Amino acid sequence: MGLQEVVKLLAVDLDDKLIRSIRELGKKYSVKKIVLFGSRARGDNRSTSDIDLAVYTLPNFTSEGTLLSKLDDLNTLLKIDVIFIAPDNDHHLIEKIEKEGVVLYE
Template structure:
């Protein structure tokens, strides 16, 4: 099963986890967004945190998603995304 479908099937739980940690925007990028994932692919997420949230919230969000989805999840904020990747990522993101 495609990972984007797995993500969409768990959208309610993902949004609940996002609310818990102050994540206000979640976008998938990378191989999952392009539909090119393999059986061992991770899920790359670009997120935005509400004001006043910390690295601990980001880590908690990541850990809870990995538990829910049974898959490695990489999470980056829009601010921490390296400038050399911004154009590529912005061209392939899928909002959830």
């Protein structure tokens, strides 16, 4: 993780324990990358804003349901919205995530 990514991560309005839990799930389920995007990544969120996560997976990833369930079980009252990124996803959306997103796990 480079300096720019660290600076972005420090500005994110999320509890450190929650970020650590998301990272642990990324490692446990062998995903390529988890990126926070949307209002929390841009810094224009409200205290009740949801958490938008883009999960980049390896080919033949089969644990979507389990990972979604584990993310749902995290200790937060905030809604967590997850999209799984695959090569056939909307390229405009991927570009937006890459531009504004904050890498939580890689």
